[in-house]
Amino acid sequence: MIFRRFAAPALLTASLLALTACGGNVNLNPMGWFSSDGVEEIALIPEGGFLDDQENRGLVADVIELEILRAQGGAIIRAKGLPPRLGYWDAELVPENFERPEDGVLTYMFRITEPYYRTQTGRSKQREVYVGHFVSDIKLQGVRTIRVVGANNSRSARR
Missing domain, CATH: 1.20.5 (Single alpha-helices involved in coiled-coils or other helix-helix interfaces)
Structure with missing residues (x-):
C-alpha cells in the first residue's frame, strides 16, 4: 500500500x-516527441506551374468595338469581340504587365474559350461576345490610352 x-x-x-x-x-x-525541431518544409511546385494557373483560352478573332465608360472610382472597359463561330464562352479581358501602364498604354488581352465540339458558323450578330472590366482611378493614373488585343486586330481608346 x-x-x-x-x-x-x-x-x-x-x-x-x-x-x-x-x-x-x-x-x-x-x-x-511532438516538437518539429529540424523539420524543413519543402513546397513541390511543378515546372510551368499548376494547371489552374495556366491560361488555356485563346484570343478572340476580332475586337470590333471598344468603349470606356466612366464609373464611380474608376472606369469600365467594355469590348465587343467576334469569334469565328458559335459556342465560344468564358470571355475575359486579361491585363498585361499586372495592369501597369507601359508608356501610358494599358493593355488587355481579349481571352475566350473555344467550344469543345464543332459548331455552326452562324451570322456575325449571333457570334458577338461582350466583356467588361472595371479599372480603379488609382490604376488609371498615368494612363493615356487603353488597348484591347485580339488575334487579328486590336482597338485603342484615349482617355
Whole structure:
C-alpha cells in the first residue's frame, strides 16, 4: 500500500526525468516527441506551374468595338469581340504587365474559350461576345490610352 502511494509516483517521475536527459539521435526523450525541431518544409511546385494557373483560352478573332465608360472610382472597359463561330464562352479581358501602364498604354488581352465540339458558323450578330472590366482611378493614373488585343486586330481608346 505504501509502495503504491509514494514509491510508484516517485519512480515514474524519476524515470521521466531520466528519459528527458537522453540526447543524441535516439528519440527516447518524451519532451521532443511532438516538437518539429529540424523539420524543413519543402513546397513541390511543378515546372510551368499548376494547371489552374495556366491560361488555356485563346484570343478572340476580332475586337470590333471598344468603349470606356466612366464609373464611380474608376472606369469600365467594355469590348465587343467576334469569334469565328458559335459556342465560344468564358470571355475575359486579361491585363498585361499586372495592369501597369507601359508608356501610358494599358493593355488587355481579349481571352475566350473555344467550344469543345464543332459548331455552326452562324451570322456575325449571333457570334458577338461582350466583356467588361472595371479599372480603379488609382490604376488609371498615368494612363493615356487603353488597348484591347485580339488575334487579328486590336482597338485603342484615349482617355
